Amino acid sequence: MDRERTEGVPAPPWRKSRKPAPPKRQLSQELIVETGLRILDAEGLDALSMRRVAQELDTGPASLYAHVANKEELLELVYDQVLGEIQLPGRDPARWKEQLRAYAVEVHRVLARHTDVARAALANIPTGENSIRIGEFVFGLLIEAGMAPRQASMAMDRLSLYVVGDAYEGSVHYARMRASGLSDQGEYFEHFAGQIAAYYRELPPDRFPMVSKFIDELIADDGEDRFLYGLELLLDGIEARMP
Amino acid sequence: MDRERTEGVPAPPWRKSRKPAPPKRQLSQELIVETGLRILDAEGLDALSMRRVAQELDTGPASLYAHVANKEELLELVYDQVLGEIQLPGRDPARWKEQLRAYAVEVHRVLARHTDVARAALANIPTGENSIRIGEFVFGLLIEAGMAPRQASMAMDRLSLYVVGDAYEGSVHYARMRASGLSDQGEYFEHFAGQIAAYYRELPPDRFPMVSKFIDELIADDGEDRFLYGLELLLDGIEARMP
DNA sequence: ACCTGAACACCGTTCAAGT
DNA sequence: ACCTGAACACCGTTCAAGT
Numbered sequence: 001m002d003r004e005r006t007e008g009v010p011a012p013p014w015r016k017s018r019k020p021a022p023p024k025r026q027l028s029q030e031l032i033v034e035t036g037l038r039i040l041d042a043e044g045l046d047a048l049s050m051r052r053v054a055q056e057l058d059t060g061p062a063s064l065y066a067h068v069a070n071k072e073e074l075l076e077l078v079y080d081q082v083l084g085e086i087q088l089p090g091r092d093p094a095r096w097k098e099q100l101r102a103y104a105v106e107v108h109r110v111l112a113r114h115t116d117v118a119r120a121a122l123a124n125i126p127t128g129e130n131s132i133r134i135g136e137f138v139f140g141l142l143i144e145a146g147m148a149p150r151q152a153s154m155a156m157d158r159l160s161l162y163v164v165g166d167a168y169e170g171s172v173h174y175a176r177m178r179a180s181g182l183s184d185q186g187e188y189f190e191h192f193a194g195q196i197a198a199y200y201r202e203l204p205p206d207r208f209p210m211v212s213k214f215i216d217e218l219i220a221d222d223g224e225d226r227f228l229y230g231l232e233l234l235l236d237g238i239e240a241r242m243p
Numbered sequence: 244m245d246r247e248r249t250e251g252v253p254a255p256p257w258r259k260s261r262k263p264a265p266p267k268r269q270l271s272q273e274l275i276v277e278t279g280l281r282i283l284d285a286e287g288l289d290a291l292s293m294r295r296v297a298q299e300l301d302t303g304p305a306s307l308y309a310h311v312a313n314k315e316e317l318l319e320l321v322y323d324q325v326l327g328e329i330q331l332p333g334r335d336p337a338r339w340k341e342q343l344r345a346y347a348v349e350v351h352r353v354l355a356r357h358t359d360v361a362r363a364a365l366a367n368i369p370t371g372e373n374s375i376r377i378g379e380f381v382f383g384l385l386i387e388a389g390m391a392p393r394q395a396s397m398a399m400d401r402l403s404l405y406v407v408g409d410a411y412e413g414s415v416h417y418a419r420m421r422a423s424g425l426s427d428q429g430e431y432f433e434h435f436a437g438q439i440a441a442y443y444r445e446l447p448p449d450r451f452p453m454v455s456k457f458i459d460e461l462i463a464d465d466g467e468d469r470f471l472y473g474l475e476l477l478l479d480g481i482e483a484r485m486p
Numbered sequence: 487a488c489c490t491g492a493a494c495a496c497c498g499t500t501c502a503a504g505t
Numbered sequence: 506a507c508c509t510g511a512a513c514a515c516c517g518t519t520c521a522a523g524t
Binding site: 269270302303305306309310 | 487488489490491492
Binding site for chain 1: 362365366367368370375376378379382383386392393394395396397398400401404405407408409411412415416419442446450451452453454457460461463464468469472473475476477478479480481483484
């Protein structure tokens with residue numbers, strides 16, 4: 001009970017400034033996940049350690065284990081939190097291809113926004129609430145568009161692997177970008193493509209004639225182009241299997 | 244200089260047995276990579292640390308840094324060593340689809356054989372000798388089959404991402420299998436599918452009607468089926484883009 | 487040039503002890 | 506039930522010192 005309140009007098013506003021120590025918010029799974037996500041966004045997955053989360057919450061690492069089984073569970077929870085940002089429309093089977101494309105782009109975008117959660121996703125077989133919600137959307141869409149259930153199951157699975165895998169690869173580049181001090185995506189791509197080109201130019205053309213001949217074409221398209229191209233390959237493959 | 248030799252008398256054969264300490268093979272990059280690969284195969288990527296490699300070579304971790312820049316470089320070298328196992332046929336553009344399928348299956352098989360190198364591959368943007376050799380094969384095949392160079396570049400890239408991404412996912416399951424004490428692949432799949440099914444059955448069917456309705460179909464196909472299905476999706480997508 | 491011991495600044499997790 | 510300090514068994518990397 002609040003002592004001031006029992007005296008029937010409202011606490012003066014400046015009272016707040018007399019408690020400079022933070023209210024030491026009680027630990028909870030929610031708070032831990034929230035803190036984990038903040039660290040991930042700011043400094044990447046490598047900085048997200050149990051000790052670091054504990055430190056941020058002004059406690060020791062051992063305290064976290066009352067709310068979270070281990071680091072793996074924490075990563076799953078953080079990942080599902082991120083998936084919670086994903087907006088899904090009502091299903092319209094007639095426009096399944098368009099909707100799947102938009103879904104894939106949206107997931108890709110959300111994962112890219114949170115540095116390298118994708119790494120945690122690939123490593124952990126997600127089973128959280130949002131994971132299921134998204135699965136229901138994609139699977140349902142494919143079924144309603146006429147696909148046989150087992151095929152729809154595999155198509156959903158492959159699409160998801162592709163999006164998460166590409167996001168993971170992207171996060172590796174993002175980490176490299178930060179390490180090299182650059183902060184502009186386009187500038188980094190230019191820099192990286194230049195390095196690759198220089199490397200290819202040194203290869204012996206007699207052993208690697210094709211790579212040597214088409215260096216410019218090999219480095220022409222950036223990560224976004226490549227993601228969309230592969231997405232179209234998969235969607236066309238799925239379309240060919242629609243009745 | 245060898246002291247015995249200066250005396251003009253050959254060392255008696257049993258001399259060798261009087262040096263029970265191993266010959267302390269001189270450190271080299273090759274030896275370090277070889278040791279790393281052995282640890283990876285036997286105990287997985289998590290066990291592959293600089294300290295562990297050093298220990299296996301009867302030295303301290305600092306000694307490795309004369310031959311290898313850091314752990315990242317070691318992982319790249321180990322990965323390229325693994326890629327060295329991959330056999331490639333002569334290119335036959337008329338049979339490009341068949342050859343690409345065989346290539347993907349072969350890479351997948353080799354990566355699966357080495358627990359979780361795939362994890363290292365996804366994290367590292369490979370540029371090793373064998374990486375280029377394989378790239379020349381896939382890229383050359385697509386070009387010779389008539390694809391435009393920029394498209395061939397992206398198709399190669401997407402195919403590679405898919406194979407490595409799936410192998411990585413597979414390695415996560417493999418690690419889970421080892422952790423759960425099982426050693427048979429099929430037995431593990433049964434066990435895992437059962438757990439997933441049990442989890443799905445507990446979901447509220449009104450919120451997730453599609454997932455709830457098709458549980459059996461969702462767990463019907465194993466990792467190998469799924470890999471091959473997704474591979475066919477991609478190959479069909481590529482085929483649709485061939486002139 | 488190569489190797490070494492020791493140190494630095496970290497990890498995840500456990501466990502007995504406290505409240 | 507929840508939190509804590511201390512400990513255990515690890516990490517990757519650096520650096521001055523040796524040969």
